[in-house]
Amino acid sequence: MASIGIDFGTTNSVVAQFAANALSVLSIDEPPAQWAGLGFDRVLPTVFGRGDDDRPIFGWAAKQRPGSLAAVKRLLRAEERADVDGVEFVVEEIATLIFGHLKRASAHQGVAFDQAVVTIPANSRGLARYRTKLAAGMAGIQVQALINEPTAAAMAYSMRSAHEETLMVVDWGGGTLDVTILKNIDGVFMEQSSKGIQQLGGLDFDTALSRIVMDTVSDPSKWNGSDRTGFRLDIEKAKIQLSTAEQVSVPLPGGEYRQVTRAMFEDAVRPQIERVREPILQCLQDIGAQASDIDAVVLVGGTCQVPAIRQFVSELLGRGPATGIDPMTAVAEGAAVASAILSGELDDRDFFVSTEHALGTIILDPTSGLAFSELIPRNHKLPARVTDTFIPASDFQEQVNVQVIEGDPSKSLDDDDNVILKSWTLDFPDPQPLGEITLDLTYSYDIDGILHVTAEDSLGNVLLSDDVSYGQGVEKRDLPKIANRVARTLDSDRIETSVDRAASALSAAEQRIVTEVKTKVIPFIEDAEAAELRSLISSAEAGDESAIPSLQSAVRKYSYLL
Structure with missing residues (x-):
């Protein structure tokens, strides 16, 4: 059976396989002719919609239909429900349907699978990681590992360049920006540092270009749903064409056109382009490196094809981007390599991923009050297992509240970067005087993206043993119903x-x-x-x-x- 990698992207998804010592990308959708020549012949737009018969539609069929839902991946961060053409869906069900469609479309290409490595943004929060794994599982895909997209891209690059080197990957897709520094030592990939920005990608560049054109339109309120859908597609296409052309004509509903130049577009997105500076410099600072210490810069994701971005990164790092990989498919190809490593098909390579955010708990500090106590630091290699010991705050304390926090310990607890993932109230079976009892808190974090928490007091009582399912999204008891409904909808049997x-x-x-x-x-x-x-x-x-x-x-x- 082939080793499968899935890039579940914000705007586009890709399925790749490693078989017979070769990488290939599956053709899982058929784009309109004018899009196939723009690099979209081997990707499926991550768009979900409802067809005329009320059955789900995906990819280009959904993307060209008013009322469809794009950027499903962004919803996995916090949203519980979403409206699709007037019908409310649970977000997990939408994501599961998309994963199921990827599996079914691959089978139609002669590649059946029931396990895969799935990629996630390096800066992805625990909730999004958990829900991504959950959706793939409900679609009948056992997740071998969740690996960071930049790491996957580096592995794809290394299949063509096997030199020992330090790589910087700038992964800028439709929804997120990630920068990661990795070392490739004899085919072993080790993440050194990672920093990113959530909700900054090609969709935001589309918005900026749309404003340029919309400022010239007298009354867009007259446009209907089909007009707006067509305009959105034309804007996205114009953005892509401006990577190779100096100017393009954007059609408007009603037959008019607007000329947009590359210079106009670059001026509009200059503030977004400048934001890549911060994660690049932060990654270098994390490992005490200079730009000259980077042997190769790998740019992946559709947004990295914008010439102004390639120029900005090249000038900042003093070197041009590496060649020889497809920015649209490299992440999925690298995931397929990871799958081959995990399945034993590739035994001369390995990889190690690390955490983008610190994980800890909240404690009561006698001098400063509530504080972030770090257990697993940022950039810690996975899998990780860390135990720390805590003491109750008072004599004969009967209960303790354990909270898992993810973020940055250097920032205040109420900073947006710090998020409470889950909390439990635990009972001490045998309360003791202050100093006579302690609590050992253990965090175990594997490459499957799930954090397991255990708590045991010094008397040998196990007070907690639970996975962090992040306490948001659909109720666990409803998951089998969703999985069965998706299976029936897609008419797909589990392997x-x-x-x-x-x-x-x-x-x-x-x-x-x-x-x-x-x-x-x-x-x-x-x-x-x-x-x-x-x-x-x-x-x-x-x-x-x-x-x-x-x-x-x-x-x-x-x-x-x-």
Whole structure:
């Protein structure tokens, strides 16, 4: 089976495969002829809409239809619901439908898969990472790892340039800007530093170009939905054409045209272009490097094709961008390389990712009040497992509130950069005098993008063991309903595989599987489905050697709950 990488992008998504020691990108949509020549022949617009028969439509079919929803990826940061042509959808369901469509469209190209490496922006918050993994899982795609988009791009670049080097990747797509410095040492990729800006990308450049044209339109309120959709597409196309042409004509509803020059566009977006300076310099400062220490600058993402951006970055770093990669598909190609590494198909390469934001908890400091206590610092390599010890604030304290915070410890707690991911109120079973009891808090963060938190007091009582599902978005109990509804909508069957049993008796690993199914799956699914799983668990515990692999196979469709 091929190793699959998925770039789930803000404006466009890409599926790539590594097979027979070669990379290829799947053609998962058919763009209009005038767009195919602009580099869109191997990408699918990340747009969701409703067709005439009320069935979901995707990609170009949705992008050209009024009322469709674009930039779904941005909604994963905080939004719970979204309106699509007058109908309200849960955001997780929309994202799941898109992942399901990517899987189905790939199968139509002869590439069936049930696992993949999925990319996320390096500056992506915990909520967006969790919900991305959740949506892929509900679509029947087991996420081997969530890796940062710049790291994926560097891995794609290295397949053509295997030199030992220090790389800076500027990944500027439709929705976000990420800058990452990595080292490539004998095919091992190690993130050194990463900094980015959320909600700054090609969509914002489209808005700036749109304003130039709209300022010349007397009464756009007369435009209907189709007029506005067509105008938005023409603006995006004009922006792309200005990367190779000095001026373009933008058609308006009604038959008029407006001339826009590259100089006019560059003046309008100059403030956005200047903002790339900060993350570039911050990454260099993080590792104590100069621009001259960078061996290659890799520019990926559609926005990096704007000539003014390429020139600005080149002047800032004193070198031109590397060549030999497709900015539109490099991230997905690198994800496919990562998948091949994880599956063992590529055994001479490896990669290590790191955190973009610090993770910690909130404590009461006797001198300064509430403070951010850091457990996993920014730029820490993953996987990470860190334990810190805390003491109660008072004698015979009966409860403690544990809050997971993500952000920047150097900033105030109420700064926008600091976000509370989840909190728990824990009971001390045996309260003690001050100084007689402590609390060990452990954060475990793997490359699957999920943070696990445990808390144990010094008396041996485990007070907490939970995954941080970030407490937002759809309720967990509703997830199986969404997954089943998506599967029916897409008419897609899950691909099941069996797992060989390692031993006839329940080992510690098998017992862990049983426990996870009991606590994380059974409480959230329908009674009839739960009964089947309970029966398999009973058989396994009674010594049936076939029960554990059957249980693992049966529970695969609920992997998003695990």
